Amino acid sequence: MTTAEQAPRHGTYVVTYDVASRFKALRTNGAIFSQHELLFDRFRLHLLERMRLALPGIAIDAIHMSELRLKIWSEVEQRLTDPTRQVVLSTCQEITDANPKSEGLLLNINRLFNTEGELIGHGARPGFEPVDRQLDELVARIAGRSVLLIEDGAFSGGTLRCVLTELKRRGLKVTAAIIGFCCTRAKAVLTEEYVGELVIVNPIENLIDWIPDHDLIPFIPNCGRVLGEQTTRGLMPVKTSDGFSCSYPYIEPFGLMEAWASLPSEGAREVSRFCLDTSIELFGRLEGPDGRRITIGELLGRNPRVPIPIAIGAHADLPALTMEIADFLERVRNRLK
Numbered sequence: 001m002t003t004a005e006q007a008p009r010h011g012t013y014v015v016t017y018d019v020a021s022r023f024k025a026l027r028t029n030g031a032i033f034s035q036h037e038l039l040f041d042r043f044r045l046h047l048l049e050r051m052r053l054a055l056p057g058i059a060i061d062a063i064h065m066s067e068l069r070l071k072i073w074s075e076v077e078q079r080l081t082d083p084t085r086q087v088v089l090s091t092c093q094e095i096t097d098a099n100p101k102s103e104g105l106l107l108n109i110n111r112l113f114n115t116e117g118e119l120i121g122h123g124a125r126p127g128f129e130p131v132d133r134q135l136d137e138l139v140a141r142i143a144g145r146s147v148l149l150i151e152d153g154a155f156s157g158g159t160l161r162c163v164l165t166e167l168k169r170r171g172l173k174v175t176a177a178i179i180g181f182c183c184t185r186a187k188a189v190l191t192e193e194y195v196g197e198l199v200i201v202n203p204i205e206n207l208i209d210w211i212p213d214h215d216l217i218p219f220i221p222n223c224g225r226v227l228g229e230q231t232t233r234g235l236m237p238v239k240t241s242d243g244f245s246c247s248y249p250y251i252e253p254f255g256l257m258e259a260w261a262s263l264p265s266e267g268a269r270e271v272s273r274f275c276l277d278t279s280i281e282l283f284g285r286l287e288g289p290d291g292r293r294i295t296i297g298e299l300l301g302r303n304p305r306v307p308i309p310i311a312i313g314a315h316a317d318l319p320a321l322t323m324e325i326a327d328f329l330e331r332v333r334n335r336l337k
Contacts (some may be wrong), residue, residue, distance in 0.1 A: 003084075010206070012059045012061050013051065013204070013211075014153075014207060015061070015063070015211055016018065016152075016211075017039070017064050017213050018064075018213065020037075020040040020150065021218050022195045023220060023252075024036075024224070025041075026221070026306070028173045028288075032254075037283075039278070039281060043213075043278050044213075047121060048062050050271050050274055051271065053270075054266075055267055061204060063180075066094075068152070068180045068201065068202060069092070069152070071177055072180055072232045073097060073116040077150055079176050084155065086145055087141075087148070088147075089149050090107070092151065093106055100296045105138060107131075107163060110159075110222075111159060111225070112227070112319065113248070115312075115315050116312065121228075124234075126226060127296060130236060132233075135167075142172060147172055148175065149163065149178070153181045153210060154179050154185055155209070156185065157186030158189065160179070160186070163327060166194055167265065175192065176192060176197040176199060177190065177199070179201065181201065182207075184206075197292075211250065217274040217282070217295075218249045219299060219325055223247060224247035225260075226246070227310065232276060239319060244300050246309075246318075247309065248310060248311070252268060255312060255313045256312060256331075273333070276329060278327050293326050294324065296308070296322075299325060
């Protein structure tokens with residue numbers, strides 16, 4: 001019996017929705033996609049149903065990240081009284097892009113994992129400079145002002161603690177850390193390093209786990225656990241010979257959804273099937289101007305921050321870039337029948 005299938009649990013499980021906005025941000029060079037809103041609405045509804053079936057007796061809190069980010073920024077504006085002395089620094093590109101007062105100050109930091117899917121540390125997100133270089137540039141732009149640090153959510157608190165430690169090491173003062181939602185464990189981790197104001201926009205008691213929907217749809221920006229390695233420039237995403245990054249989507253057969261998302265085995269398998277079916281429909285509708293379905297290479301070439309989906313234990317088994325995305329996903333889906 002797995003951990004997820006042992007004694008009944010009580011608490012709240014969070015599912016966050018933002019895969020629609022991330023998909024729409026893809027650069028596809030004239031690709032045509034029809035009726036996407038209906039598909040995403042259906043995906044949100046059915047994903048919630050499957051999570052409830054997989055986790056009976058547990059409250060499922062579905063959070064639309066666009067709404068939560070507006071609430072985060074509302075908290076920011078209450079504290080951003082003097083831009084000549086204060087600055088907003090985000091670890092979330094979506095918040096930064098939507099709010100010009102942020103000055104575009106963004107730290108693209110990410111957890112990186114080895115070939116077994118185990119955490120090896122924090123490094124740059126795919127497509128960005130090493131974290132140390134990013135921080136050096138940010139320090140120069142912040143120019144001695146105090147920092148309001150904002151983050152979507154914190155489950156373990158490890159990434160945010162790393163950010164706070166690095167800012168402190170560079171002499172920057174964080175006067176407020178504003179987090180969309182945070183579990184008790186993460187709050188305890190953060191307060192070990194941080195003594196300023198801690199604002200949790202959406203407090204959640206007894207948070208069991210959190211899964212962003214973009215971790216469930218291969219070929220979406222920031223999907224899954226990024227494969228990393230130690231380099232002379234620090235921890236960085238592994239690059240293929242073509243210069244692309246790789247990641248393990250949480251769903252089977254790529255990742256270890258049962259362990260990574262705290263789901264029972266059958267629930268993990270059912271959610272994985274559903275998400276692969278949705279992915280096939282999503283990218284099957286994405287056609288180039290010539291009416292042909294878009295290939296893996298075409299998508300990655302225009303979106304270098306989209307990782308190639310790989311499977312635990314088969315990180316060297318990469319799909320051909322000439323393969324249509326939907327065709328690749330259909331082959332993967334056949335392995336879960």
